[in-house]
Amino acid sequence: MEVPPVDKTSKDIRGLDVQSKVDRSNGRCEIRSDVKTDIEYLCEAVPELSKFFHIVDKIGEGTFSTVYLAEAQMTSGAKEKFALKHLIPTSHPVRIAAELQCLTMAGGKENVMGVTYCFRKDDHVVFVMPYLEHQAFVDVLGSMSFEEVRRYMFHLLKALAHVHRFGIIHRDIKPSNFLYNRRLKKYALVDFGLAQGAPDTQIELLKESMAVNPAQRSVFGERNLNSLNPSEGAVVKVTLVKPTRVEDVAARRMVLPRRRPTPAGAPASSSSKPKASSLGHGLTCSCYTTDRVCNVCLSRKQQVAPRAGTPGFRAPEVLMKCPSQGTEIDMWSAGVILLSLLSGRYPFFKASDDLVALAQIMTIRGSRETIQAAKKFGKAVLCSRDLPAQDLRTLCETLRGTRPCKGGAVPDKPPEPLNVAPDSKEDPGLSGSPPKQQRLQDDARRSLASRTDPAAAVEEDPADRKGWDRVPDEAYDLLDKLLDLNPATRITAAKALQHPLFKDL
Incomplete structure (x- = not known):
């Protein structure tokens, strides 16, 4: 041609x-x-x-x-x-x-x-x-x-x-x-x-x-976080960090601003800035939980990675800007489709940006599991609180309305989504004051609210459930393998076709 x-x-x-x-x-x-x-x-x-x-x-x-x-x-x-x-x-x-x-x-x-x-x-x-x-x-x-x-x-x-x-x-x-x-x-x-x-x-x-075009651009119409008001920020955050060269990060000295000595008899400062020991092992900057960006973060090499795709279907490695991406990202998207099919909710994930999208994934797959997976492809994720992974069968049956709810309560309801703060090099000024934290958290909560509301589930006659009252364990096993946070162990399409769920096809 x-x-x-x-x-x-x-x-x-x-x-x-x-x-x-x-x-x-x-x-x-x-x-x-x-x-x-x-x-x-x-x-x-x-x-x-x-x-x-x-x-x-x-x-x-x-x-x-x-x-x-x-x-x-x-x-x-x-x-x-x-x-x-x-x-x-x-x-x-x-x-x-x-x-x-x-x-x-x-x-x-x-x-x-x-x-x-x-x-x-x-x-x-x-x-x-x-x-x-x-x-x-x-x-x-x-x-x-x-x-x-x-x-x-x-x-x-x-x-x-x-x-x-x-x-x-x-x-x-x-x-x-x-x-x-x-x-x-x-x-x-x-x-x-x-x-x-x-x-x-x-x-x-x-x-x-x-x-x-080695690095895909952002999807048309998606909000650019760099344009947000720098006076607003998030207190609860997940930070994605990738060192620019191989070295012993733990051996590097943490740079902290010097403080004036407190005069004798003066009350102790009520500063909310955490102590160096509370910042976690391996951190190398002094702007964590503050409303500014330090020189260490400003000098960090910008991370460039493909991120094209549709919001709600991007894999964790895409959201975390992993430079090495393969066919595994398609398998994650297929898992999101299966999640919608089993739960009856579409779109399942609907986030205003990549950061909220990552927070929503963590409410389903767990924060600790996300941290461990991120380490596998060279990213560090810092979370302010622990979110347990959800049982996929319980989640899907609750959303579809095939699992009875006692007293109108949703069993194993996903916790409130974590708020996420971006890499300070690429999105300066986002972390800081509570208003932005609240807005991002509200965005994540609203996007999943309708999916966890038992009132939204359609009442069905048991005879008209079309097999939804007897979904085999194999369906949720395949869903778990498709939504594997680690692309290295995520199931391939060829192996998925050999899954027991399709044994007669």
């Missing part, structure tokens, strides 16, 4: 929010005027499309791409539907070519969407893909039986095992990128716009695309 000579500023193609653009309020199917304008623009930009396709509607729109529904007259006389993905001209040409190579090499089988044609006119590129009519995840979640969930996860893992064999890290696994046709029982993994190559990738252009 000849790629267009577009703007050299690299852009990522975000996931598509599928939504109908057809106005049916008057009982007739009429395309809205704004959609008509977009279709006309596309036909003018790529005139060749009009020779083969009749564009019917706009069915999806993302930050850097738009998807249209089109019909084509086949030689047999039958009409066939296609999805036309128009890539916004500002997308980097290498990224466009890499996505196309993923579709052509790995697509078209094993529940992975393929590409049929590709059109290019100047700086406009259009992928033509088979159209799979599908239902929105949120619309089918409440009515899915456990057997349907089991098959859904099997086919998702099948698709992941296939792309991972090519050394492709999808990076944006979520329900809207795994199309599901309930009637035909068909599935399709789509949107490789954020894909990266593993060290052994067979997609050569993925290696080149990473050379063009």
Whole structure:
């Protein structure tokens, strides 16, 4: 494929929010005027499309791409539907070519969407893909039986095992990128716009695309913590630290400000600054729990790591800015999807930023477990209090409403989420006064409140629970393996397909 000579500023193609653009309020199917304008623009930009396709509607729109529904007259006389993905001209040409190579090499089988044609006119590129009519995840979640969930996860893992064999890290696994046709029982993994190559990738252009853009940018619309008021901060915090070079951190001397000697007979200072011994073994700065950033933190080398993906589905190693990320991040995202399927809550995690997202994960998987996992990939997490790990079966059954609650209380209710403070080098001024701590903690609490409220659980007749009153232990064992905090021991897609949960599939 000849790629267009577009703007050299690299852009990522975000996931598509599928939504109908057809106005049916008057009982007739009429395309809205704004959609008509977009279709006309596309036909003018790529005139060749009009020779083969009749564009019917706009069915999806993302930050850097738009998807249209089109019909084509086949030689047999039958009409066939296609999805036309128009890539916004500002997308980097290498990224466009890499996505196309993923579709052509790995697509078209094993529940992975393929590409049929590709059109290019100047700086406009259009992928033509088979159209799979599908239902929105949120619309089918409440009515899915456990057997349907089991098959859904099997086919998702099948698709992941296939792309991972090519050394492709999808990076944006979520329900809207795994199309599901309930009637035909068909599935399709789509949107490789954020894909990266593993060290052994067979997609050569993925290696080149990473050379063009080695560190992914933040997701569009996500709050930038550096822009927050520095006078506000968090008292309860988790700090992520990665030394810039290998050395004995414990042997380094801690720098503390000198204090004036207290005059005889004067009352002792009521300063809230902790003593050096209370800061923990190995800390090397003097700004911990203060509203300022010391020279040690300011001189620390900035941490650069890929972090592209959708909030709520990012793995812990992504949130902690681990520079080495592999296909394991897709498996974590698959675990979050299974968590939503078993609990009946979607989205399960909904955080305003990476820090609150990490706090929410800790309320489910435990703070001590998170600290131990972080050490495995070179990060230090400091927590102000201990959070126990939740029993996954108890949590999911409580949220789904299949576990009885005595006196209206939720058993094993997750504790209030920890508040998190970022690395002081990258987000200066966030730690400090209580107002910011309270706001971040409220954000984390509100995002999980509806998921732990027994009143939100739908009352079901025991005969109509569709297998939810007899979910096997294997389902929660697989969930535990997918949500392993340590990517080194997290289950792979190939091994997940051999899990006892799928023994008859």
